[in-house]
Amino acid sequence: MEQVKYLLNHENISFTAINDSIKVTNPATKEILAYVKKSDETSLTDIIKNANLAFKSWSVALASFRSDILMKWYELVIQNRANLARLMTLEQGKSLNEASGEIAYAASFIKWFAAQTLRNDGDILTSVKKDEKLLVVKQPIGVCAAITPWNFPAAMITRKAAPALGAGCAMIVKPASQTPLSAYALASLAYAAGIPKDLFVIISGDAGMISTAFADSKIIRKISFTGSTEVGIKIYEKSAKTIKKLSLELGGNAPFIVFDDADLDKAVDGVMASKFRNSGQTCVCANRIYAQSGIYDEFCAKLNIAIKSLKLGNGLENGVNQGPLIDENALKKVEEHINDALKKGAKCLSGGKRSSLGGTFFEPTLLSDATKDMLVAREETFGPLCPVFKFKSDDEVIEAANDTDFGLASYIFTNDPKRQWKVSESLEYGMVGVNTGLISNEVAPFGGVKFSGLGREGSRYGMDEYTEQKYICLNL
Numbered sequence: 001m002e003q004v005k006y007l008l009n010h011e012n013i014s015f016t017a018i019n020d021s022i023k024v025t026n027p028a029t030k031e032i033l034a035y036v037k038k039s040d041e042t043s044l045t046d047i048i049k050n051a052n053l054a055f056k057s058w059s060v061a062l063a064s065f066r067s068d069i070l071m072k073w074y075e076l077v078i079q080n081r082a083n084l085a086r087l088m089t090l091e092q093g094k095s096l097n098e099a100s101g102e103i104a105y106a107a108s109f110i111k112w113f114a115a116q117t118l119r120n121d122g123d124i125l126t127s128v129k130k131d132e133k134l135l136v137v138k139q140p141i142g143v144c145a146a147i148t149p150w151n152f153p154a155a156m157i158t159r160k161a162a163p164a165l166g167a168g169c170a171m172i173v174k175p176a177s178q179t180p181l182s183a184y185a186l187a188s189l190a191y192a193a194g195i196p197k198d199l200f201v202i203i204s205g206d207a208g209m210i211s212t213a214f215a216d217s218k219i220i221r222k223i224s225f226t227g228s229t230e231v232g233i234k235i236y237e238k239s240a241k242t243i244k245k246l247s248l249e250l251g252g253n254a255p256f257i258v259f260d261d262a263d264l265d266k267a268v269d270g271v272m273a274s275k276f277r278n279s280g281q282t283c284v285c286a287n288r289i290y291a292q293s294g295i296y297d298e299f300c301a302k303l304n305i306a307i308k309s310l311k312l313g314n315g316l317e318n319g320v321n322q323g324p325l326i327d328e329n330a331l332k333k334v335e336e337h338i339n340d341a342l343k344k345g346a347k348c349l350s351g352g353k354r355s356s357l358g359g360t361f362f363e364p365t366l367l368s369d370a371t372k373d374m375l376v377a378r379e380e381t382f383g384p385l386c387p388v389f390k391f392k393s394d395d396e397v398i399e400a401a402n403d404t405d406f407g408l409a410s411y412i413f414t415n416d417p418k419r420q421w422k423v424s425e426s427l428e429y430g431m432v433g434v435n436t437g438l439i440s441n442e443v444a445p446f447g448g449v450k451f452s453g454l455g456r457e458g459s460r461y462g463m464d465e466y467t468e469q470k471y472i473c474l475n476l
Helices: 002-008 041-058 063-079 081-092 096-119 155-167 181-193 207-216 229-242 264-275 296-308 328-343 394-402 417-426 459-466
Strands: 021-025 032-037 123-125 132-140 143-147 170-174 200-202 220-226 245-249 254-258 286-292 347-350 365-370 385-391 409-413 431-434 467-475
Touching: 002 081, 002 181, 032 181, 041 143, 041 170, 041 207, 063 081, 063 096, 063 155, 063 181, 081 096, 081 181, 096 155, 096 459, 143 155, 143 207, 155 170, 155 181, 155 220, 155 459, 170 207, 181 200, 207 220, 207 229, 220 229, 220 459, 229 245, 254 264, 254 394, 264 286, 264 296, 264 409, 286 296, 286 394, 296 347, 296 365, 296 385, 328 365, 328 385, 385 394, 394 417, 409 417, 417 431, 459 467
Parallel strands: 143 170, 143 220, 170 200, 220 245, 254 286, 254 409, 286 385, 365 385, 409 431
Antiparallel strands: 021 032, 123 132, 132 467, 347 365
């Protein structure tokens, strides 16, 4: 921890116990890392007011000025990548290699939106009268708020804050209580780059109070939330009375479909990359694996070998690629899904129980003979559980894949170009990976349909989420 303390030079961070604070612990060792001061309603009101004042100055600055500062922030994040990754592993549990990858991913959004800041252009429309010009300009929406999850404590912040700041907005971020340290570290580097402290603020405290304050505030004009569908619905409801712009990236139930003609080795690699990243604790990870009947047994056998090669342990140790689950509740949900599946006829090929390491470590698990009446077919597990369903026809698997309220990510493996197009267009999901298990990047729009949310993050569309279009009719 000593190696990363300089990143946490913030008035809200203490390394000794303080009153009314959040205790941050290492999920692998249960070591107390730091204490984070909670924001109360009064201080939050002041933060929002000050952010509005900062916004008014920042919004009229030249785009090139904002872009240059974002690029400085990007450079500082890259320079501090190793220690930021170590900090993330300490508070979140994912392997050091994976954490380092997330820091690079988080930085990519800052760099991308630094460039997009210079291209946030409007339009000149074709006039309908000789003496008029019709213009559309994009203006920053105002003070924005973000509520981010624990599973990607850096990337989910930069994916929201970078476009907001680039567009000219202010941003207040409430990170997950389990992983606030990465947020404060990113903010420290942002301030060093020249981003005003009142413009980009990290707060911690009671999630219900903070989300309600965000929703009720007439100053805050946009909320971006990544988390559960249940909480997203509440934020949606609470925000209705102030007619806010919303981005909601919610739950998933991703199907991963492997057809008879697929490259099985490539499909297995895709499952491993998608399902077991962050120990299965991602909203886009494969939740339901569908393998066609002709290759079902061979695919399960190959996948079983790959899963048994995974190494559980403290993410700071060499060779570890599977860390602990975030808490006891996460572990219990995995157990519940496994027990339900076994009772209904599934077979356990690998894992299936808590690790001998103790704590919240759970063995990577492979189940065969999964069926649609099991909990794993309907609910997002959010853990290292890989159930494999058997199917015969394209139409059958498309119907099964779409038989859910969710529609975030989906994956298909096939070498037939016609099938690639047909199935991709038939799947009711915001994102489809074809012959790949990794689809997220800074240049593509990230988001879902149905109960998986509203809006898109990343890409050239991501900055539009933080702007309002203004039409100007100019009579000459």
